[in-house]
Amino acid sequence: MVSIGTLSGEGLRDAMVDRLAADHQAKGLVLRPEVETAMRTVPRELFTPGLPLEEAYENTAVVTKRLPSxxxxxxxxxxxxxxxxxGQAADALGGLTGRSVLEIGSGGYNASLLRELVGAAGSVTTVDIDPDVIDRASKCLAAAGYDDVTVLRADAEHPVEPGRRYDLIIVTVGAWDVPPAWRDQLTExxxxxxxxxxxxxxxxxALRREGDRLVSQSHRLCGFVSMQGDGASEIRHLDIADGVHLRLDEGQHIDPAAIEGLLDLPRAEAWAGVALPPRTNLSDLNLWLATRLREGLVVLTAQSEAIEAGTVAPSWQYGTPATLQDGTLAYRSKLSWTDRVFDLGSYAHGPQAEVAAGRMVEHMRAWLDAGNPAPVLTVLPxxxxxxxxxxxMVLDKRHSRLVLTFTPNKKGNAA
Ligand SMILES: C[S@@+](CC[C@H](N)C(=O)[O-])C[C@H]1O[C@@H](n2cnc3c(N)ncnc32)[C@H](O)[C@@H]1O
Structure with a gap:
């Protein structure tokens, strides 16, 4: 058996890709062969200089720039x-060979993978707002021998290479809206x-352009650093207890006095009363709840210490749908396991705790009754x-109107 200390970059890379393939399989996804080949080819360590070789092949982001905060x-x-x-891009386009690609947010690694995927007949432009990132990415790309990637500095909220159209625009920074430039720079x-x-x-x-609208082909859970420049949006975190926060989206305001001590009030619980087998896919339940609980919707996040201390028990510590209404906080709780099956529930604190927890659970049952539907996102001007x-469900942003549509899988009314 080979110990990790004796592995070369190539060995570590292969081990990383093996783990990625297994991770895809566990999520019910398929790692496309050409993506797998590209990931076995590009030496990630050349894009993380200064990092020990083993760390370059861990399955985590490597932060290259932080604010003093x-x-x-x-x-x-x-x-x-x-x-x-x-994989989303390749699935939606039926392959990437020969495609022209714009990557928004640079680092060099993803641009190299794209370069491998599009081949000699394709093209890759990568753009970043930050001159330090551009400088770093250019050097890394040169060191790895990818001298045919165009590297530009610009705020990609706006057209990047005016007059050019791309088959694929892949954004690698967290966005709140879809500016017109992204749609307009896409080919039909x-x-x-x-x-x-x-x-x-x-x-x-993954959104395909159909005239003036974009229609989703797939979606995946993810997290990214936030967009800077003209497309930046505000996210604030309001403390509700030690290590527990409400994440407030652009334009959302909550009086801190209204939530003070709320989690110290007695907890009411409601359960859907279902018995779901392990590996039931729940990934779309949170978006369903968010669209159904729009009035008073907030997102609750919690640090591990607060969960261990029993202050809260959210379904997902990085972002659980919650409501704040009538002085009452309700959120989707962790699952309740009995033998090999689980139930879905809601916890609530405040004067209307039972009602609020019960309301949330009704929406969970409705999602199950509708056959666990996945949403389709349509983006219009x-x-x-x-x-x-x-x-x-319509969500109006600065530049676009977003519509999330859930179509029932077996029965029910899920518009
Ligand atoms: C997660 S990093 C990109 C990672 C990279 N694609 C890779 O290969 O791993 C996100 C980048 O987006 C950039 N960014 C943020 N706002 C931007 C904007 N408005 N236009 C272009 N780049 C932006 C940041 O400077 C940051 O370097």
Whole structure:
């Protein structure tokens, strides 16, 4: 058996890709062969200089620039996320060979993978707002021998190479909106892959251009550093207890006095009363809840210490749908396991705790009754009249109107 200390970059890379393939399989996804080949080819260590070789092949993002506050501004993205997003792009376009690609947010690693994937007949442009990142990415690309990637510094909220169209725009920074430039720079049928925040929750959406609208082909759970420049949006975290926060989206305001001590009040619980087998896919339940609980919707996040201390028990510590209404906080709780099956529940604190927990659980049952539907996202220009929108939940942003549509899988009314 080979110990990790004796492995070369190539051996570590192969081990990383083996783990990625297994991770895809566990999520019910397929690692496309050409993505796998590209990831076995590009030496990630050349894009993380200064990092020990083993760490270059861990399945995590490597932060390359932070604000003095500690907030990450730039990173070399996590391999699993890169693999999933490249897979989304390739699936939506039916392959990447010969495609022209714009990558928004540089680091060099993903651009090299794209370069491998598009081949000699394709092209890759990568753009970043930050001159330090551009400088670093250019050097890394040169060191790795990828001298045919165009590297530009610009705020990619706006057209990057005016007059050019791309088959694929892959955004590697967290966005709150879809500016017109992203749609307009796509060829008809071209694909935008973008980590987009809707209802406070980020998913990587693969959206195909159909005239003036973009329609989703797939989505994946993800997290990214936030967009800077003209497309920046505000996210604030409001403390509700030690290590527990409400994540507030652009334009959301909550009086801190209204939530003080709320989690110290007695807890009410409600359960859906279902018995679901392990590996039931719940990834779309949170978006369903967010669209159903729009009034008073907030997203709750918690640090591990607060969970261990029993202050909260959220379904997911990095972002659980919650409501704050009538002085009452309700959130989707962790699962309740009995033998080999689990139930879905809600915890609530405040004067209307029982009602609020019960309401949330009703929406969970409705999602199950509708056959666990996945949403389709349609992005239209901000001026699109109501009559042009598909059925669904509408979310108006600065530049676009987003519509999330859930179509029931077996029964129920899931518009
Ligand atoms: C996660 S990093 C990119 C990772 C990279 N694609 C890789 O190969 O791993 C996100 C980058 O987006 C950049 N960025 C943020 N806002 C931007 C904007 N408006 N236009 C272009 N780049 C932006 C940041 O400077 C940061 O370097």
């Amino acid at each position: 500690g907030e990450s501004l730039s990173s070399v993205s996590a391999p699993f996320l890169i693999a999933e997003m490249l 049928g071209g694909v935008l892959v973008v980590p987009l925040r809707t209802f406070g929750m980020t998913r990587s959406w 901000a001026h699109a009249p109501d009559g042009d929108l598909p059925n669904g």
